[in-house]
Amino acid sequence: MARQRHTRQRAAIEAALAASAHPMSPEQLRTRAKDTVPGLGMATVYRAIRDLTEEGALTAVELPGAPPRYELAGRGHHHHFQCRQCQRVFEVDGCPGDLSAITPSGFALERHEVVLYGLCEECVPRAVMTP
Amino acid sequence: MARQRHTRQRAAIEAALAASAHPMSPEQLRTRAKDTVPGLGMATVYRAIRDLTEEGALTAVELPGAPPRYELAGRGHHHHFQCRQCQRVFEVDGCPGDLSAITPSGFALERHEVVLYGLCEECVPRAVMTP
DNA sequence: CCCATATTGAGTGTTCATTCTCATCAACCC
DNA sequence: GGGTTGATGAGAATGAACACTCAATATGGG
Numbered sequence A, B: 001m002a003r004q005r006h007t008r009q010r011a012a013i014e015a016a017l018a019a020s021a022h023p024m025s026p027e028q029l030r031t032r033a034k035d036t037v038p039g040l041g042m043a044t045v046y047r048a049i050r051d052l053t054e055e056g057a058l059t060a061v062e063l064p065g066a067p068p069r070y071e072l073a074g075r076g077h078h079h080h081f082q083c084r085q086c087q088r089v090f091e092v093d094g095c096p097g098d099l100s101a102i103t104p105s106g107f108a109l110e111r112h113e114v115v116l117y118g119l120c121e122e123c124v125p126r127a128v129m130t131p
Numbered sequence C: 001c002c003c004a005t006a007t008t009g010a011g012t013g014t015t016c017a018t019t020c021t022c023a024t025c026a027a028c029c030c
Numbered sequence D: 001g002g003g004t005t006g007a008t009g010a011g012a013a014t015g016a017a018c019a020c021t022c023a024a025t026a027t028g029g030g
Helices: A008-019 A026-034 A042-055 A123-129 B008-019 B026-034 B042-055 B123-129
Strands: A058-063 A066-072 A079-083 A089-092 A108-119 B058-061 B069-072 B079-083 B089-092 B108-119
Touching (some): A008 A066, A026 A042, A058 A079, B008 B026, B008 B069, B026 B042, B042 B058, B042 B069
Parallel strands (some): A079 A108, B079 B108
Antiparallel strands (some): A058 A066, A079 A089, B058 B069, B079 B089
């Protein structure tokens, strides 16, 4: 059922999501929201994720080999970049475009995911120094 | 340590991998190999996967939101198509090509994954009939 | 063929992510 | 301000994927 009361914890979770530039794991979300509501429990974070997703306000970002991360919905079509060093996930604005050319014949293409891997802006310098 | 003896179960697992046109989950692998070795246990499948991967003969295919599947190594760069109906994963030969154009500036792109979703050859007809 | 021992398989353990339980707390209508 | 009751939080419970244990089995060199 939809929630009926406004609580500090729910507000903190939504604020953390709105403030973040990249999709967040439930743990990351809790850590951020704890700045506002120190006692915040994991169960509350998961409840918020469930409810917001049902409302359509939150989108799950599924990456290979990792639990889903979450970002606010309505950002339009985009992809993600995961840093192999810090593990953080960033948004990528572009898109390779129409992939029907590489779709096997007889198959119906409905959507696609592209994930880029490498080093993020912050980890590139560190990698150069450490051979 | 590397294995030292040839066993029926190991042979059955390797044969199942070689015979399959698409990456297989550990469960699928066990089901196929059981045709040859009925009593095959999961532990043996997981041990085979570990050993073959260490030897470089097996590659893990990580798909978003699903446990890894495995395919024999040495097939060259390619991507995958997952059917939303039967959940099977197929190989896709093409590749969108150079994605450095959409990589955020300052980031170092090392590799990419592309996953296509939709209906496979077998599920397309069924979907048309069932509205 | 025999036997030392690598390998197997059934069951148990572990780990991780997520959900549930329920007593306590706090929104919000009055 | 008080009371109703929905929301929270700590911890236990669940579920999935995979690794470990160990007695029984089977491989392959001699």
